Amino acid sequence: MTSVSILGGGAWGTALAFTCYKAGNITTLWIRDPQQAEKMLLSRENEKYLAGHVLPSGITITHSIEKAIESHILLLVCPAQNLRSFLESIKNIIPKDAYLVICSKGIELETSKLLSEVIAEILPGYCIGVLSGPTFAQDMAEGQPTAATLATKEITTARWLASSLSCPTFRLYPSSDVIGVELGGALKNVIAIAAGISSARNLGESARASLMTRGLSEIAHLGLAMGAQLETFMGLSGVGDIVLSCTSPQSRNMSFGLKIGRLDRFIPNDQNMSILTEGVFTAKAVQNLSASKDVELPIAKSIYRIIHQESPIDEEIKLLLSRPLKTEPFGV
Ligand SMILES: NC(=O)c1ccc[n+]([C@@H]2O[C@H](COP(=O)([O-])OP(=O)(O)OC[C@H]3O[C@@H](n4cnc5c(N)ncnc54)[C@H](O)[C@@H]3O)[C@@H](O)[C@H]2O)c1
Numbered sequence: 001m002t003s004v005s006i007l008g009g010g011a012w013g014t015a016l017a018f019t020c021y022k023a024g025n026i027t028t029l030w031i032r033d034p035q036q037a038e039k040m041l042l043s044r045e046n047e048k049y050l051a052g053h054v055l056p057s058g059i060t061i062t063h064s065i066e067k068a069i070e071s072h073i074l075l076l077v078c079p080a081q082n083l084r085s086f087l088e089s090i091k092n093i094i095p096k097d098a099y100l101v102i103c104s105k106g107i108e109l110e111t112s113k114l115l116s117e118v119i120a121e122i123l124p125g126y127c128i129g130v131l132s133g134p135t136f137a138q139d140m141a142e143g144q145p146t147a148a149t150l151a152t153k154e155i156t157t158a159r160w161l162a163s164s165l166s167c168p169t170f171r172l173y174p175s176s177d178v179i180g181v182e183l184g185g186a187l188k189n190v191i192a193i194a195a196g197i198s199s200a201r202n203l204g205e206s207a208r209a210s211l212m213t214r215g216l217s218e219i220a221h222l223g224l225a226m227g228a229q230l231e232t233f234m235g236l237s238g239v240g241d242i243v244l245s246c247t248s249p250q251s252r253n254m255s256f257g258l259k260i261g262r263l264d265r266f267i268p269n270d271q272n273m274s275i276l277t278e279g280v281f282t283a284k285a286v287q288n289l290s291a292s293k294d295v296e297l298p299i300a301k302s303i304y305r306i307i308h309q310e311s312p313i314d315e316e317i318k319l320l321l322s323r324p325l326k327t328e329p330f331g332v
């Protein structure tokens with residue numbers, strides 16, 4: 001039995017609290033907003049982010065970050081773009097022997113850094129893990145069977161973390177490919193937006209299957225240029241998450257794609273950015289990586305232009321369909 005704290009009380013953090021507890025760990029769920037924490041202490045339910053699931057009384061709910069960071073394993077579950085400021089605010093109190101596991105999916109907008117790189121910068125020398133795969137918070141909280149990848153540089157540590165956090169309904173597969181697992185989770189969100197647009201435009205199931213496959217090829221191509229292992233993209237954090245997020249409107253990224261696909265072009269406003277849609281940021285953040293690694297990412301580029309440059313959607317569809325033919329599997 002070990003102690004695990006989940007730092008972030010949104011939908012995903014709350015779902016992870018259920019499985020960590022089921023796995024037999026001493027489990028603490030840290031809630032940033034004091035009022036939300038107070039409410040949850042009474043109702044044992046996260047009405048704001050994951051309503052309808054009562055948290056077992058054995059799970060500690062707290063607003064005290066000092067208390068939460070006492071655990072051996074710390075799961076980081078805030079939005080990707082907030083991870084740096086969050087860690088900056090607590091870096092002086094995190095115990096040196098804590099295991100930090102990234103559960104968010106994204107790339108930092110300002111620096112185009114992976115979240116593991118952001119952590120290594122702020123907290124050098126800490127053990128960093130990544131947990132990523134095809135998992136909807138709702139399914140996990142309901143106790144449906146789910147599986148994901150857990151990567152750390154040292155495979156023995158990944159094995160230990162995976163066995164500590166797995167439970168009968170949540171299976172974690174250890175890996176030593178931190179970069180590949182991170183990239184798969186972050187970039188599938190951009191491809192899911194493309195899949196949503198394709199569905200909204202009634203381009204057909206065949207088009208969506210091609211987008212998913214060519215999207216995976218883009219991710220793998222960039223991954224190889226960044227030192228990831230090709231096989232990782234065939235796993236849960238690669239093809240697994242693409243399949244889930246590109247085929248279910250339950251995905252916030254796909255549903256965002258469905259919404260904007262009904263428009264002629266996308267004009268950002270506060271309202272359509274109110275739900276956490278990580279792919280919106282990742283589409284922009286990955287453009288620098290694409291340039292610096294000299295890897296073309298045509299689908300991600302089109303999504304970037306649609307969302308961030310108000311490029312007409314039909315134009316981008318035409319552009320993608322008129323690109324020169326390339327060889328498989330990696331000709332992008
Ligand atoms: N929801 C899912 O099914 C799911 C599954 C796998 C991975 N993820 C990933 O997990 C991450 C979080 O997603 P979510 O669904 O929990 O989002 P959410 O919108 O439900 O919740 C976000 C949480 O982050 C907290 N937060 C916001 N800013 C913060 C800050 N500056 N410091 C600390 N905490 C902050 C909020 O208070 C909230 O509790 C995302 O990167 C997402 O891609 C989500």
Ligand SMILES: O=P(O)(O)OC[C@H](O)CO
Nearest residue numbers: 133134135136251252253
């Ligand atoms: O709802 P989404 O699109 O953020 O996807 C949630 C998870 O990442 C699916 O694995």
